[in-house]
Amino acid sequence: MMMRVLLLxxxxxxxxxxxxxxxxxxxxxxxxxxxxNFSGSEILLFGAIRRDPLEAHFQDPEDTPRFxxxxxxxxxxxxxxxxxxxxxxxxxxxTDSVTLASVPSFYAVATTAPLSEIITPETDAEFRISAEQxxxxxxxxxxxxxxxxxxxALQRIRTQSEQFLALDRFVHLxxxxxxxxxxxxxxxxxxxxxxxxxxxxxxxxxxNQFRTAIFVRKDGLERWLYQMAYDQPFLYGLIxxxxxxxxxxxxxxxxRFVRSG
Amino acid sequence: MLIYLPIAEISxxxxxxxxxxxxxxxxxxxxxxxGGFLITPLLFFIGIPPAVAVATGANQVVASSISGVLAHLxxxxxxxxxxxxxxxxxxxGSTGGIWLFRLLSALGQVDLFVQLAYVLFLGVIGTLMLQExxxxxxxxxxxxxxxxxxxxxxxxxxxxxxxxxxxxxxxxSVIPPLMVGMAVGVLSAVMxxxGGFxxxxxxxxxxxxxxxVVVGTSLYQIIFVTAYTTIAHAVTSHSVDVMLAxxxxxxxxxxxxxxxxxxxxxxxxxxxILLALLVILVCIKVGLDLLIEPSELFSIRIVGR
Numbered sequence: 001m002m003m004r005v006l007l008l009x010x011x012x013x014x015x016x017x018x019x020x021x022x023x024x025x026x027x028x029x030x031x032x033x034x035x036x037n038f039s040g041s042e043i044l045l046f047g048a049i050r051r052d053p054l055e056a057h058f059q060d061p062e063d064t065p066r067f068x069x070x071x072x073x074x075x076x077x078x079x080x081x082x083x084x085x086x087x088x089x090x091x092x093x094x095t096d097s098v099t100l101a102s103v104p105s106f107y108a109v110a111t112t113a114p115l116s117e118i119i120t121p122e123t124d125a126e127f128r129i130s131a132e133q134x135x136x137x138x139x140x141x142x143x144x145x146x147x148x149x150x151x152x153a154l155q156r157i158r159t160q161s162e163q164f165l166a167l168d169r170f171v172h173l174x175x176x177x178x179x180x181x182x183x184x185x186x187x188x189x190x191x192x193x194x195x196x197x198x199x200x201x202x203x204x205x206x207x208n209q210f211r212t213a214i215f216v217r218k219d220g221l222e223r224w225l226y227q228m229a230y231d232q233p234f235l236y237g238l239i240x241x242x243x244x245x246x247x248x249x250x251x252x253x254x255x256r257f258v259r260s261g
Numbered sequence: 262m263l264i265y266l267p268i269a270e271i272s273x274x275x276x277x278x279x280x281x282x283x284x285x286x287x288x289x290x291x292x293x294x295x296g297g298f299l300i301t302p303l304l305f306f307i308g309i310p311p312a313v314a315v316a317t318g319a320n321q322v323v324a325s326s327i328s329g330v331l332a333h334l335x336x337x338x339x340x341x342x343x344x345x346x347x348x349x350x351x352x353x354g355s356t357g358g359i360w361l362f363r364l365l366s367a368l369g370q371v372d373l374f375v376q377l378a379y380v381l382f383l384g385v386i387g388t389l390m391l392q393e394x395x396x397x398x399x400x401x402x403x404x405x406x407x408x409x410x411x412x413x414x415x416x417x418x419x420x421x422x423x424x425x426x427x428x429x430x431x432x433x434s435v436i437p438p439l440m441v442g443m444a445v446g447v448l449s450a451v452m453x454x455x456g457g458f459x460x461x462x463x464x465x466x467x468x469x470x471x472x473x474v475v476v477g478t479s480l481y482q483i484i485f486v487t488a489y490t491t492i493a494h495a496v497t498s499h500s501v502d503v504m505l506a507x508x509x510x511x512x513x514x515x516x517x518x519x520x521x522x523x524x525x526x527x528x529x530x531x532x533x534i535l536l537a538l539l540v541i542l543v544c545i546k547v548g549l550d551l552l553i554e555p556s557e558l559f560s561i562r563i564v565g566r
Contacts, residue, residue, distance in 0.1 A: 035265065036265055038272060078564070082560070091551045092553075092554060092555055099564065153559035154561060156559075157560075188270060188272060222504075223267075225267045229268055229499045229501070229503075237491055237493075241491055244324035244506065247514050248325065248328045250514075252327075252328030252514075
């Protein structure tokens with residue numbers, strides 16, 4: 001695997017035209033199939049940094065500020081309602097909710113160093129890199145303190161369920177040229193396009209970025225069942241019943257046979 | 262062995278599903294109940310979205326009831342006429358229940374409603390059952406116990422639209438059975454249960470049906486109502502997960518056969534006391550969840566799912 005990564009990276013380096021500092025990346029697989037035995041998937045994100053030839057040539061390597069790399073994988077966005085429970089008449093019940101538009105169903109940020117140390121808050125807001133910015137930035141308006149509380153709760157819950165990942169120091173950067181990171185996609189993935197953004201960072205600012213995507217879709221029996229549930233719900237319901245009827249009847253017939261014979 | 266559920270959109274260990282199905286199936290075989298009231302809360306607990314748990318629970322009840330009703334049909338302990346009247350009420354109730362379920366999900370109160378319904382019904386029924394079975398046990402231990410009166414005249418007998426139910430030996434108005442059917446139909450749709458635990462006492466105490474036809478008749482009508490509920494959930498909210506149902510059913514039918522064998526070795530009164538305790542236990546567990554401050558006050562719901 002490493003050999004292949006290296007070769008690919010070298011190929012990128014030799015083919016591309018000379019320009020300012022540039023990041024070029026790839027993912028180990030562009031497709032993830034959700035089949036019956038899907039239990040998560042490990043994706044390798046890798047690539048290379050193409051140094052500005054002038055800068056590389058004329059600057060003292062001791063002086064040159066080093067690069068950092070930030071990788072973001074973002075699942076399909078969904079509208080989400082966050083509910084808060086309060087005690088009413090002795091019972092804990094949902095009392096108020098905030099609806100947040102286009103919240104990523106999955107969000108992983110992998111970095112070479114803690115995010116707050118390598119980018120400024122302004123850069124984060126501009127490129128919507130952290131999970132917080134990805135949610136708040138998509139609302140189209142500033143949130144009031146109350147709404148921010150709900151947005152933070154959303155992040156907390158999703159982080160606990162490992163749908164939001166902050167992978168500090170997960171990106172290995174080799175001699176400021178090659179980088180790679182393994183990201184574990186969880187078992188409860190939503191279908192859709194997972195955009196993958198790679199940022200080259202220096203002095204708290206984004207120098208260059210690269211985008212690609214991973215397509216996650218249900219496959220085989222799962223796809224067939226899911227499509228039928230939505231396209232032909234009545235037939236799907238009948239099949240569900242047929243399974244139930246057959247299993248119920250079959251089991252009692254089988255056990256009667258076993259007992260009598 | 263992890264299995265990806267296409268509708269619930271999560272991966273769950275298949276052995277856990279088989280265990281849940283098998284355990285509940287065993288209890289349902291022992292006690293002659295559908296087990297929906299246990300399976301739905303257990304599915305919530307594993308992390309299945311409530312809408313999927315309720316709809317798939319209804320599908321599972323169809324499977325667990327069918328083998329029971331076949332045995333009762335062979336023994337001719339099913340009042341088909343009464344069952345059909347109850348079923349008509351049930352279908353009406355279930356339609357209302359599905360509408361109510363959608364309304365409550367939109368309001369974000371479906372969990373609360375389901376939990377309250379569980380506490381209320383399980384609490385009342387469990388207590389009544391425990392009282393009754395303890396009394397019966399006490400009576401059976403003293404041999405010269407007074408016999409129950411065969412026919413009591415209550416308000417049920419003064420309603421119009423009377424009909425003869427030969428198997429049950431009743432001549433009563435169709436209104437009470439229709440009402441009972443409707444009430445159970447609503448619960449079936451909202452709670453994902455068959456409703457046998459409410460149907461059976463209602464048939465004995467309100468309609469005055471003889472005990473020997475009660476279980477068979479209740480199972481007979483439950484099959485139709487839960488079958489209807491399954492289809493209705495599939496069509497209106499696409500929330501029936503066939504993959505999930507499959508594993509629950511496989512575990513369930515095997516467990517039910519084992520449970521029936523265990524049930525045959527226990528005395529009827531002891532069985533009823535155990536069932537009553539089980540019902541009360543579930544009620545307390547669900548009730549405590551409502552009263553104790555949850556560790557996470559916030560919850561997430563994906564809009565349009």
